[in-house]
Amino acid sequence: MRNGTQAVLVSLEAQDGQFNNDYYLSSTEAGVRNQTADRVKYGNGPTSVQFEAGFLVGFFGAFGPQFAGAAEWHAVGSQTVDGEDQVVFTAEDLVASNETDLNIVSPDENARDVEGRMVVSSDGLIRSIELTWTTERADGTTYKEGIEYSLSNVGEVTVDRPTWLEGAPQLEASVTDSDRLFVLDHTNGPTLDAGTNVTFSSFFGPGTNVTLDQQVGEGDTIYVYKTGSGTDVSYEASVNSRPSLPDDATAFSGTVIASAAQGKYVTEAGVEIASE
Incomplete structure (x- = not known):
């Protein structure tokens, strides 16, 4: 929603x-x-x-829309629901070229006994899809599969921030000093314990850990800078004490993500650094 x-x-x-x-x-x-x-x-x-x-x-x-392409549909009638004109389609066959592309069946399987019904509004919005079929394996055994999809108008909806996020430490990331200083603010939630490893990485790339030498709670700030380049990089971190950057401190670039795990929670904060 x-x-x-x-x-x-x-x-x-x-x-x-x-x-x-x-x-x-x-x-x-x-x-x-x-x-x-x-x-x-x-x-x-x-x-x-x-x-x-x-x-x-x-x-x-x-x-x-994706699974609408799985079957060969034929218009069979029309209906009006809550003032909306709709067209009803049925299907008795799958589109052979889409069976494996949409993971309907594996390459060594066949689909048969297809039954489908789809309802589309007059302006092209798919309201519902019901599609079932029997899958036959190479050894002759069969099993029944199906897809159901529906879309409804629910009017004004309020999506509240879920309460299950409250147990995670809330961190926000930014950079300063010509992108050479990474700033990680603890804004809400539980305290990070001393000894927690904070991992710095890009999207799905290898990470480098820094270890907190003290607790970090709401209102605290972690400062991190790095020196070196390539595989020879060293990270230095301090809590609530903004460091004076050495001359050889190097700039962060791209998307930088800081992550920490505590109990059942993993918390991440990232920043996108624009290239000049």
Whole structure:
């Protein structure tokens, strides 16, 4: 669901109970909760958490149009629902070229006994898809599969920031001093323990750890600078004491993400540094 603040909350649960995740995305924050493993990831700014939540939100936003291409649809009638004119389609066959592309079946499987129904509004909005088929394996065994998708008008919706994010330390990242000083502000949430490793990395790249020599709580600031280049880089960190940068301090560049793990929580804060 989305509201005027552009916040989205998506919950996914497998019928067998082996998968139960929540994804939250706003203009500045993101969160992923794995209820099965009891793990929570929080991100502020451009982070891997934001990427993960954004990918899932985008995928399910395109879910209906994507799977509409899985079957051969034929218009069979029309209807009016809540004043909206709609066209009803049915399907008895899948599009052969899309069966494997959309992961409907594996390359060594066949789909048969297809039954589908799709409802599309007069302005082209897919309101619902119901599609079932029988998959036959190479050894002759079969099993039933299906897809269901629906889209409804729910009017004004308020998406509140989920309470499960409150247990994560809230960090915000920025850079200063010609991008040579990385600033990490603890803005809310639990205190980071002394001895916690804070990892600095780019998107999905290798990371470098700095170890906190004291607790970092709400209102505290971590300052980090680096010297060297390539594989020969050294990071220095201090808490609440802004350092005087040495002449050989080098600038941060690209997307820089700081992450820390504590208990069941992983917290990230990132900043995008514009190239000159």
